Amino acid sequence: MTVRSVVVGFALLLVGFLTVPVQTGSTPARTRHGMVVSQSAVASAVGAEVLRDGGRAIDAAIATAFALAVTHPTAGNIGGGGFIVYRPAAGDPAAYDFRETAPAKASPTMFLVDGKYDSDRHHNSHLSVGVPGTVAGLHLAWKSHGTLPWKRLVDPAVALARDGFVVTDGLARSLAAMLPDFRRYPASLAQFSKNGEPYEPGDVLRQPDLARTLSRIADLGPAGFYEGETAELLEKEMLANGGLITREDLKAYQPKRREPLHGTYRGYDVLAMPPISSGGTALLQMLNILEGYDLRASGFGSALTLHRMAESMRRAYADRARYLGDPDFNPTMPIARLTSKAYADELRRSIDDEKASASQPTSFEWPSEGVETTHVSVVDKDRNAVALTYTLEYGYGSRIVVPGAGFLLNNEMGDFNAGPGLTNADGLIGTEPNLAQPGKRMLSSMTPTILARDGKLFMVTGSPGGRTIINTVLQTVLNVVDFGMNAQEAVDAPRIHHQWLPDRINHERFGFSPDTLALLRTRGHELREIGSQGVAEVIVVDAKTGALEGGIDRRAPDGGAAGH
Numbered sequence: 001m002t003v004r005s006v007v008v009g010f011a012l013l014l015v016g017f018l019t020v021p022v023q024t025g026s027t028p029a030r031t032r033h034g035m036v037v038s039q040s041a042v043a044s045a046v047g048a049e050v051l052r053d054g055g056r057a058i059d060a061a062i063a064t065a066f067a068l069a070v071t072h073p074t075a076g077n078i079g080g081g082g083f084i085v086y087r088p089a090a091g092d093p094a095a096y097d098f099r100e101t102a103p104a105k106a107s108p109t110m111f112l113v114d115g116k117y118d119s120d121r122h123h124n125s126h127l128s129v130g131v132p133g134t135v136a137g138l139h140l141a142w143k144s145h146g147t148l149p150w151k152r153l154v155d156p157a158v159a160l161a162r163d164g165f166v167v168t169d170g171l172a173r174s175l176a177a178m179l180p181d182f183r184r185y186p187a188s189l190a191q192f193s194k195n196g197e198p199y200e201p202g203d204v205l206r207q208p209d210l211a212r213t214l215s216r217i218a219d220l221g222p223a224g225f226y227e228g229e230t231a232e233l234l235e236k237e238m239l240a241n242g243g244l245i246t247r248e249d250l251k252a253y254q255p256k257r258r259e260p261l262h263g264t265y266r267g268y269d270v271l272a273m274p275p276i277s278s279g280g281t282a283l284l285q286m287l288n289i290l291e292g293y294d295l296r297a298s299g300f301g302s303a304l305t306l307h308r309m310a311e312s313m314r315r316a317y318a319d320r321a322r323y324l325g326d327p328d329f330n331p332t333m334p335i336a337r338l339t340s341k342a343y344a345d346e347l348r349r350s351i352d353d354e355k356a357s358a359s360q361p362t363s364f365e366w367p368s369e370g371v372e373t374t375h376v377s378v379v380d381k382d383r384n385a386v387a388l389t390y391t392l393e394y395g396y397g398s399r400i401v402v403p404g405a406g407f408l409l410n411n412e413m414g415d416f417n418a419g420p421g422l423t424n425a426d427g428l429i430g431t432e433p434n435l436a437q438p439g440k441r442m443l444s445s446m447t448p449t450i451l452a453r454d455g456k457l458f459m460v461t462g463s464p465g466g467r468t469i470i471n472t473v474l475q476t477v478l479n480v481v482d483f484g485m486n487a488q489e490a491v492d493a494p495r496i497h498h499q500w501l502p503d504r505i506n507h508e509r510f511g512f513s514p515d516t517l518a519l520l521r522t523r524g525h526e527l528r529e530i531g532s533q534g535v536a537e538v539i540v541v542d543a544k545t546g547a548l549e550g551g552i553d554r555r556a557p558d559g560g561a562a563g564h
């Protein structure tokens with residue numbers, strides 16, 4: 001038996017025996033005891049094994065996240081950052097913020113050359129790399145709520161990186177598309193191509209340097225990443241290429257435990273991510289506005305429902321731009337007001353059911369942003385739940401693999417505003433709350449979210465998609481709560497996006513009838529058809545049977561639910 005056939009056999013075993021197929025149509029995956037839903041079936045299976053071995057939701061989420069760093073390199077990561085919202089079956093919920101930080105040498109003008117904004121510096125260079133938070137954040141969550149040994153959670157990822165896994169059609173396409181970018185960085189090219197030739201579906205991808213780094217993390221915890229060999233290799237790469245991150249920056253990195261935002265929607269409790277993500281604030285704001293309408297009566301996908309949703313989105317995204325940044329640097333952000341029912345009433349009164357409002361471009365158009373993040377939803381047999389969203393920002397982040405350490409670096413510094421006073425109609429933002437400063441976190445849209453009803457877990461949701469994330473998550477909630485969809489239907493249903501500026505509704509193609517779109521135009525909306533929006537991964541608890549329903553987003557390849 002060849003090594004390859006053993007590896008392939010192992011992967012098929014994992015996928016075949018543990019994953020729960022999504023049936024045809026919109027039947028959700030179903031399990032009774034526990035479930036992991038992620039963008040990689042292999043990574044979900046790793047998490048499900050952890051549940052089967054007696055691990056809790058947090059253990060499974062961590063193991064899945066490390067596995068995704070191997071099998072879903074476009075967004076799974078150890079060189080990026082993200083958020084966890086955690087709801088235990090009993091006790092207090094918690095949020096974990098492991099967003100990247102700006103290094104000590106960062107400054108608000110670091111993306112300018114001779115006073116002029118340089119987009120490459122901001123998004124495509126060693127300067128675009130923030131101090132990674134993932135390893136520290138996962139470890140903090142594990143220390144607080146985990147039950148299995150840390151090493152047990154990292155080891156499956158070590159094995160996948162060392163022994164390899166079978167390249168899927170989706171991964172092969174994605175790596176091939178990225179090849180020109182990888183050519184700029186020899187370590188990236190070596191890791192993600194066969195001597196410069198693209199991987200084919202069915203090939204086995206081994207990442208030995210990554211396996212060694214993961215082993216150090218398995219053995220030493222965060223010290224295996226933020227200190228010693230890994231830190232030295234990262235610093236060396238930075239020093240040689242004009243980057244700013246030093247070993248001191250790495251050592252100083254601190255994940256944070258935060259209070260989740262807590263709102264309500266039609267009797268459901270909604271736990272969501274507080275700033276530095278804008279996701280929870282904007283989500284609660286939109287839910288509060290929409291709560292004042294009978295959406296069930298206006299119906300899924302009707303012009304009136306879509307109009308009300310778009311107007312709610314417009315208002316929440318305007319406030320997001322105006323107010324939100326790192327809370328440690330902006331202590332007076334009016335989060336309580338923004339998420340209050342009274343403020344939502346005020347905003348709702350400004351919505352005319354017959355006519356689109358106009359976004360006032362007093363400030364800016366939004367700049368472009370990556371759409372490669374990834375979300376994991378996990379529920380265990382006791383109904384502890386985890387919503388975890390993390391990212392490298394762009395697909396494959398900065399595309400820079402740290403030589404000798406085998407992991408991709410984020411380009412999250414691109415989520416800071418461009419530079420002081422640079423706000424203009426061409427797409428730059430220079431507003432104060434989100435300018436780069438040493439140790440500061442950059443504003444995010446990631447929206448891991450958990451719903452409960454009468455003290456019992458109801459739904460876990462989240463998605464990638466840059467600024468569209470918040471609206472995608474919103475729609476998964478409306479689809480289940482207002483329109484009575486099951487988890488898979490809620491994920492499959494077509495989506496829209498409005499983000500204040502540019503002032504238009506993006507809608508997924510084949511999603512809405514031409515008649516409906518015409519009615520929206522009559523109200524004054526500009527419309528734009530887009531291919532697809534987001535990759536939501538959702539778990540819903542069936543209120544009657546207590547079983548878990550998984551909704552896997554088939555807009556992207558390779559996703560899977562796994563459980564027992």
Ligand code: DON
Nearest residue numbers: 371372373444445464465466
């Ligand atoms: O934190 C954020 O909001 C962005 N950096 C996320 C980027 C993203 O979602 C790309 N994903 N699909």
